[in-house]
Amino acid sequence: MNCAERLVAIFGSQAEVARRFRLDRAVVNNWVKSGYVPARWAMEVEHVSGGQVTAVEILNEANARKPIRLKSRPDGESFFGSALSGSDTMNKYAPAKRISSFHPPQRTLMGPGPTEIHPRVLTTMSQPAIGYLDPVFVEMMEELKSLLRYAYQTRNPLTFPVSGPGSVGMEYCFVNLVSPGDKVIVCRNGVFGGRMIENVERCGGIPVIVEDKWGEPVDPQKLEDALRKNPDVRIVAFVHAETSTGVLSDARTLVEIAHRHNALAIVDAVTSLGGSPVLVDEWNLDAVYSASQKCLSCTPGLSPVSFSERVVDYVKARKDKIHSWFMDMNLLLGYWGETTRTYHHTAPTNSLFALHEALLLIREEGLDNCWARHQRHHIALKAGLEAMGLKFLVKEQYQIPQMNAVLCPEGVNEAEVRKTLLSEFGLEIGAGLGPLAGKIWRFGLMGYSCRPDNVMLCLSALGSVLDDLGYPVHVGDAEAAAHGAYAAMHAEAAKAKKKREAAKAVA
Numbered sequence: 129m130n131c132a133e134r135l136v137a138i139f140g141s142q143a144e145v146a147r148r149f150r151l152d153r154a155v156v157n158n159w160v161k162s163g164y165v166p167a168r169w170a171m172e173v174e175h176v177s178g179g180q181v182t183a184v185e186i187l188n189e190a191n192a193r194k195p196i197r198l199k200s201r202p203d204g205e206s207f208f209g210s211a212l213s214g215s216d217t218m219n220k221y222a223p224a225k226r227i228s229s230f231h232p233p234q235r236t237l238m239g240p241g242p243t244e245i246h247p248r249v250l251t252t253m254s255q256p257a258i259g260y261l262d263p264v265f266v267e268m269m270e271e272l273k274s275l276l277r278y279a280y281q282t283r284n285p286l287t288f289p290v291s292g293p294g295s296v297g298m299e300y301c302f303v304n305l306v307s308p309g310d311k312v313i314v315c316r317n318g319v320f321g322g323r324m325i326e327n328v329e330r331c332g333g334i335p336v337i338v339e340d341k342w343g344e345p346v347d348p349q350k351l352e353d354a355l356r357k358n359p360d361v362r363i364v365a366f367v368h369a370e371t372s373t374g375v376l377s378d379a380r381t382l383v384e385i386a387h388r389h390n391a392l393a394i395v396d397a398v399t400s401l402g403g404s405p406v407l408v409d410e411w412n413l414d415a416v417y418s419a420s421q422k423c424l425s426c427t428p429g430l431s432p433v434s435f436s437e438r439v440v441d442y443v444k445a446r447k448d449k450i451h452s453w454f455m456d457m458n459l460l461l462g463y464w465g466e467t468t469r470t471y472h473h474t475a476p477t478n479s480l481f482a483l484h485e486a487l488l489l490i491r492e493e494g495l496d497n498c499w500a501r502h503q504r505h506h507i508a509l510k511a512g513l514e515a516m517g518l519k520f521l522v523k524e525q526y527q528i529p530q531m532n533a534v535l536c537p538e539g540v541n542e543a544e545v546r547k548t549l550l551s552e553f554g555l556e557i558g559a560g561l562g563p564l565a566g567k568i569w570r571f572g573l574m575g576y577s578c579r580p581d582n583v584m585l586c587l588s589a590l591g592s593v594l595d596d597l598g599y600p601v602h603v604g605d606a607e608a609a610a611h612g613a614y615a616a617m618h619a620e621a622a623k624a625k626k627k628r629e630a631a632k633a634v635a
């Protein structure tokens with residue numbers, strides 16, 4: 129029996145193997161058909177099978193079936209003349225031979241991002257590379273833009289992923305909208321508002337800071353007052369969902385105020401997009417950016433942005449040259465624009481395949497179902513955490529489901545808990561940042577990580593670690609509370625469905 133068949137025998141069926149490895153069944157079927165499990169799964173197989181199939185067996189079998197052949201000519205023969213020939217010269221710069229391929233462990237990711245990635249997204253990402261001007265790729269780009277418009281609920285033609293993480297999306301907005309000497313209002317209620325201030329300063333702008341307490345939303349009245357005091361401000365910036373505290377600000381109201389004072393709004397939707405409503409058109413957001421590794425559950429490294437026509441006109445009317453070649457909106461339009469496709473930079477093609485698939489999953493689920501799922505698991509997690517006696521940092525009405533910031537109880541070593549969760553349960557949660565370092569834990573429920581199995585694992589793992597540290601928790605209470613919350617929500621949903629069906633029957 130080969131290793132793939134042994135796994136099927138151990139777990140009872142191909143479907144069960146697929147479930148254990150969080151893979152599509154077709155992938156497992158392919159392992160069985162080809163007679164080996166690819167080498168990159170070696171560590172994972174040993175872990176998941178509890179050592180019944182070892183990593184060495186996987187590696188040996190995979191190597192026998194598909195040996196790695198890299199050399200196309202005999203050793204020592206070189207195109208580059210004698211100076212570089214011979215392995216001794218080359219080895220001077222090479223790392224030690226014992227370094228082998230990297231196989232990351234399987235983790236449950238419940239921090240502030242990155243999240244776990246759906247197997248369909250991982251599979252798509254490992255498809256063959258193609259050129260970024262290949263007609264097939266160009267077709268995919270158009271679909272990707274429309275899927276992003278769906279996620280952002282906008283018709284903005286200028287909606288596309290910037291190559292780079294969320295910080296690049298943030299910088300992209302500031303670099304294009306802020307000229308030297310411009311006054312910009314930045315609302316700060318956590319770490320990322322602080323980053324916005326840095327961006328304004330680096331663009332040569334003058335930040336006017338509207339300060340709110342960490343853990344509280346941006347106060348619309350304070351923004352109104354600041355705009356009255358500074359009538360020359362043309363740009364307002366704020367973070368919709370502050371990841372450092374888990375608080376949601378009222379984007380619609382803040383943008384309304386900005387527009388009333390003739391200012392455009394830059395909105396950080398890094399943590400909100402996909403997890404809570406971000407209604408770009410309905411709320412009239414001007415420049416909005418997000419990141420691929422939060423509720424979109426893709427690999428890090430892409431920042432979806434969307435710009436209104438107002439922003440495009442504003443940037444086009446700028447008299448000075450934008451102070452970044454890479455981020456100049458006018459230049460990038462040549463690649464991502466509606467009609468043209470000319471070389472701007474080498475787009476990260478496989479990451480873009482992955483984002484396409486991640487957004488397709490959201491489209492298939494339905495955005496409103498996706499928001500509801502985040503809310504449902506947040507309610508269950510909260511019920512469990514509160515049953516343990518833990519308190520949320522943010523008042524209930526401002527909490528975002530995807531980022532749950534909880535106060536670390538007095539006398540408990542915050543870092544020790546996180547370390548033990550990772551080493552003993554393979555569970556990653558987030559720490560507090562800035563003034564909240566050592567004081568809170570951040571439990572992410574984002575995208576593909578937002579699942580009931582993660583909620584239950586997290587509660588029982590945390591309960592067990594806190595109990596070991598002598599914190600008075602009744603083991604099992606948290607899980608029971610979460611189960612209770614799920615049951616109540618299911619009953620509520622069933623009642624609502626019955627009511628809808630009855631109304632339909634009458635109609």
Ligand SMILES: Cc1ncc(COP(=O)(O)O)c(C=O)c1O
Pocket residue numbers: 240241293294295296298320367369370371372396398399419428
């Ligand atoms: C609200 C917010 N803005 C910006 C960023 C920066 O994104 P990235 O880490 O992808 O550069 C983050 C990252 O966590 C964030 O949470």
